[in-house]
Amino acid sequence: MLDLVVIGAGLSGLMAAYTAAQSGLTVRVINKGLGSMHWGAGTVDVLGYAPDAPEKPVQHPFTALANLVVQYPDHPYGLLSSDEIRAGLASFVALTEEIGLPYRGSAESDQNLFLPSPAGAARPVYLAPEAQSAGDLSRSEPMLIVGFKGMRDFFPDLIVQNLAKQGHQARSAFLPLSLVTDRIDANTVHLAEALDDLERRTRLGHELKKLVKIGERIGLPAILGMNDHSVVIADLERLSGVPVFEIPTLPPSVPGIRLYKALRSRLLELGVRIEAGMEVVSAEMTARHNGTPGSIQSVISATSARPYKHRAHNYLLATGGILGGGFNSDHTGHVWETIFDLPLTVPQDRSMWFASGFLSPTGHPIFHGGVVVNDVFQPVDGGKLIFSNLWVAGNILANADPILERSLEGSAIVTGIAAGKAIANL
Amino acid sequence: MHTESWQSVGPSLDECIKCNICTSYCPVASVTDLFPGPKYAGPQSQRFRENGQPHSPDHSVDYCSGCRVCNEVCPTGVKIAEINARARAHMAAEEGIPLRNRLLGRNELLGKVGSIAPPLANFGLHNQLSRVLADKVFGIAQDSKLPRWPKGGTFGKWVKKTQDQRLKSDKKVVYYHGCGTMYYEPFIGQATVAVLEHNGYEVIVPPQNCCGLPLLSNGEFDEAEKYHDNNVNKLVGYARDGFDIIGTTPSCTLTLKEEAPELLDKHDADSTDLKMAVWDIFEWIRERWEEGDFRTDFRPINMILPYHAPCQYRAHRVGKPALEILQLIPELDVRESCARCCGSAGTYGYKKEKHLIAMAVGKELFDFVAVQGPGVTMTASDTETCRWQIELGTGLPSRHPIEIVAAAYGLYNLESRQLTN
Ligand code: SF4
Ligand code: SF4
Numbered sequence: 001m002l003d004l005v006v007i008g009a010g011l012s013g014l015m016a017a018y019t020a021a022q023s024g025l026t027v028r029v030i031n032k033g034l035g036s037m038h039w040g041a042g043t044v045d046v047l048g049y050a051p052d053a054p055e056k057p058v059q060h061p062f063t064a065l066a067n068l069v070v071q072y073p074d075h076p077y078g079l080l081s082s083d084e085i086r087a088g089l090a091s092f093v094a095l096t097e098e099i100g101l102p103y104r105g106s107a108e109s110d111q112n113l114f115l116p117s118p119a120g121a122a123r124p125v126y127l128a129p130e131a132q133s134a135g136d137l138s139r140s141e142p143m144l145i146v147g148f149k150g151m152r153d154f155f156p157d158l159i160v161q162n163l164a165k166q167g168h169q170a171r172s173a174f175l176p177l178s179l180v181t182d183r184i185d186a187n188t189v190h191l192a193e194a195l196d197d198l199e200r201r202t203r204l205g206h207e208l209k210k211l212v213k214i215g216e217r218i219g220l221p222a223i224l225g226m227n228d229h230s231v232v233i234a235d236l237e238r239l240s241g242v243p244v245f246e247i248p249t250l251p252p253s254v255p256g257i258r259l260y261k262a263l264r265s266r267l268l269e270l271g272v273r274i275e276a277g278m279e280v281v282s283a284e285m286t287a288r289h290n291g292t293p294g295s296i297q298s299v300i301s302a303t304s305a306r307p308y309k310h311r312a313h314n315y316l317l318a319t320g321g322i323l324g325g326g327f328n329s330d331h332t333g334h335v336w337e338t339i340f341d342l343p344l345t346v347p348q349d350r351s352m353w354f355a356s357g358f359l360s361p362t363g364h365p366i367f368h369g370g371v372v373v374n375d376v377f378q379p380v381d382g383g384k385l386i387f388s389n390l391w392v393a394g395n396i397l398a399n400a401d402p403i404l405e406r407s408l409e410g411s412a413i414v415t416g417i418a419a420g421k422a423i424a425n426l
Numbered sequence: 427m428h429t430e431s432w433q434s435v436g437p438s439l440d441e442c443i444k445c446n447i448c449t450s451y452c453p454v455a456s457v458t459d460l461f462p463g464p465k466y467a468g469p470q471s472q473r474f475r476e477n478g479q480p481h482s483p484d485h486s487v488d489y490c491s492g493c494r495v496c497n498e499v500c501p502t503g504v505k506i507a508e509i510n511a512r513a514r515a516h517m518a519a520e521e522g523i524p525l526r527n528r529l530l531g532r533n534e535l536l537g538k539v540g541s542i543a544p545p546l547a548n549f550g551l552h553n554q555l556s557r558v559l560a561d562k563v564f565g566i567a568q569d570s571k572l573p574r575w576p577k578g579g580t581f582g583k584w585v586k587k588t589q590d591q592r593l594k595s596d597k598k599v600v601y602y603h604g605c606g607t608m609y610y611e612p613f614i615g616q617a618t619v620a621v622l623e624h625n626g627y628e629v630i631v632p633p634q635n636c637c638g639l640p641l642l643s644n645g646e647f648d649e650a651e652k653y654h655d656n657n658v659n660k661l662v663g664y665a666r667d668g669f670d671i672i673g674t675t676p677s678c679t680l681t682l683k684e685e686a687p688e689l690l691d692k693h694d695a696d697s698t699d700l701k702m703a704v705w706d707i708f709e710w711i712r713e714r715w716e717e718g719d720f721r722t723d724f725r726p727i728n729m730i731l732p733y734h735a736p737c738q739y740r741a742h743r744v745g746k747p748a749l750e751i752l753q754l755i756p757e758l759d760v761r762e763s764c765a766r767c768c769g770s771a772g773t774y775g776y777k778k779e780k781h782l783i784a785m786a787v788g789k790e791l792f793d794f795v796a797v798q799g800p801g802v803t804m805t806a807s808d809t810e811t812c813r814w815q816i817e818l819g820t821g822l823p824s825r826h827p828i829e830i831v832a833a834a835y836g837l838y839n840l841e842s843r844q845l846t847n
Contacts, residue, residue: 033501038447184459189450252450268762275745277498303743304684305701311716325501 042255048406
């Protein structure tokens with residue numbers, strides 16, 4: 001029997017699986033489909049906006065974090081010491097080095113990077129893939145934002161306009177899409193795969209050289225190679241003679257997919273398989289009884305015929321809450337956790353789900369709710385352990401609004417690692 | 427047409443959030459402009475394929491190979507591949523099915539005819555001239571790998587010939603061998619019987635016919651329904667009596683379990699009883715093994731074995747059970763392929779206009795095999811069309827995992843593909 005089954009293949013699930021497997025546990029990851037990493041920018045946000053100052057981006061995330069957990073002791077970050085959070089992020093960075101996709105933070109220690117978003121806004125980000133970090137807006141070189149005529153979902157003029165409004169020096173330029181691909185219709189992933197081709201990226205490098213002025217840096221859509229990404233960046237920098245950086249596009253996110261694929265390969269080396277397309281529909285479990293926590297015997301996924309039972313000593317739920325599909329709801333406003341029916345702090349009345357105003361500065365209660373856990377990431381009900389062998393990590397946790405706070409990946413990484421450790425230390 | 431109440435498929439299209447993850451992973455959209463990808467051909471075009479609409483807005487759906495990578499990666503559970511299959515069937519019904527597709531849909535018939543005189547049939551099918559003709563006249567790709575009829579006769583003939591030597595036991599299973607094993611690869615059936623008997627099971631081989639999948643995938647639903655009904659009639663009695671019905675070709679077992687019932691709207695008690703009794707052989711073996719009821723007295727096999735799980739396992743959604751069992755064999759260094767598809771996708775790769783696409787799709791897999799080093803002497807995969815495609819793309823022989831297990835028991839020779847006793 002396996003030591004651990006992880007449900008969900010987002011960052012928290014994969015980091016938990018990695019941590020547990022590194023400690024020698026036998027682990028499998030099962031998931032319904034791919035998600036989060038394929039939508040996001042591929043960066044790691046730790047804390048971009050403090051809940052009490054939603055208008056002002058955070059410069060020093062650890063200082064802001066210290067305040068946050070004093071104000072909101074139930075916040076998932078509050079379950080960990082600041083040393084544990086730092087150590088978790090450091091081990092993520094080490095892992096990215098190991099898988100050939102190094103992540104970098106700000107040169108000023110402990111500060112957020114400010115990176116241009118697909119619309120040219122400044123995004124507070126704690127760690128970014130090396131290829132994005134050269135876009136840091138605190139650097140002084142003027143930016144040349146290069147797009148491709150005919151490419152969907154990337155708009156250099158818009159980016160430049162918005163950067164200029166914020167006082168950054170930037171200009172735009174366009175190259176023909178035929179430099180990258182001969183295809184009539186290609187999405188970001190196909191374009192990235194096309195640039196894995198040496199001849200194409202060499203041609204692109206020569207064209208960039210013609211466009212750029214000395215002292216500038218070049219921002220391009222995040223399509224700079226899929227499998228040979230680091231070589232593509234190095235070639236373009238060498239040929240153009242200036243620093244080159246990627247700006248994330250609308251989904252699908254090439255930087256996110258690179259990270260997912262690299263993590264998947266590393267896990268496979270550790271004997272951990274990600275089995276996709278497995279929708280968990282129920283579980284065999286015993287409920288809490290007479291002061292003894294319940295336990296889970298198997299989780300059951302749908303197949304082409306009979307149910308498939310995944311048996312393990314321990315289970316980790318990382319299905320990502322309302323955004324990831326870990327919750328479901330009905331027309332009355334009832335919201336439930338789909339697999340174990342864990343108690344949720346989500347309002348069960350539809351009229352209470354949303355604050356007034358789409359971009360409400362206080363966020364929406366539905367995103368703030370989730371599963372309450374103890375300090376080793378096991379779900380509890382009124383402080384009492386529900387199942388002896390269930391752990392929970394990531395965006396499904398209660399008392400945080402990762403979108404509003406811009407804490408999605410940071411919180412996924414550190415809670416995933418912490419839960420993985422807790423299971424390995426049993 | 428059986429397209430009215432396709433229960434779980436229709437509503438799933440409303441779940442699409444237009445994230446394009448499916449298009450990013452679709453192996454066909456990766457290599458050709460002729461196919462715009464799952465999102466467009468599937469949930470998007472489906473909006474215009476409502477009843478009463480004159481025709482499909484998007485004929486490119488014919489280029490979908492049915493590999494189901496899209497289903498597996500979709501975060502919201504849209505049944506894209508099934509939407510596409512239904513659209514293809516619609517188109518076929520409207521526009522008529524080319525003779526070529528009718529031929530490819532009838533591999534059981536072809537198998538029977540060829541088995542009457544294998545050497546003659548092999549010559550007839552495999553000589554240069556007829557491949558050129560087949561290519562030009564029917565559009566069957568000249569370079570695709572067609573099967574050969576074995577000299578020793580069909581699997582059925584072997585079962586009959588050896589019936590006195592077969593194990594009798596209280597533990598019994600029913601074997602659904604399918605057409606590939608029956609006519610082209612009887613040795614797969616022999617290895618299967620050997621493995622099951624080694625574990626103390628008596629193997630019942632009842633009358634059966636083609637599962638109908640080639641017809642389904644070429645849009646011939648009415649014909650496919652006849653095949654399915656026949657199989658239900660022949661096999662449901664065993665299901666009712668509590669026998670497990672196990673098959674060695676994942677596409678056949680998938681058809682009996684899910685494809686035929688879903689695509690043909692067969693949700694009657696008989697079809698459902700049959701569905702619930704059918705197992706892919708390694709799904710069944712893994713279950714026995716987890717219960718401690720599967721022998722692991724394996725001899726070491728000292729080799730590197732690249733293993734590619736066929737696309738149909740994606741639809742079975744049982745993981746990669748053959749991989750788990752192969753990993754139990756001492757010294758066997760199984761390397762798991764993460765390639766999306768071998769390219770052949772059933773009869774897709776045999777069609778002239780699609781053969782090059784199929785080979786381009788398969789490149790990811792052929793490259794994976796190549797980087798495992800020069801020491802690799804064979805590969806493994808469960809479905810016959812996948813094995814033939816991998817052989818074509820790598821130049822290496824490919825084996826069914828059940829052959830490897832039989833060899834590990836010392837019952838089977840992997841080179842000659844013969845039982846050892
Ligand atoms: S992956 Fe699913 S949700 Fe996303 S575009 Fe494709 S069908 Fe729609
Ligand atoms: S089934 Fe395969 S070929 Fe067809 S749309 Fe889906 S991923 Fe593409």
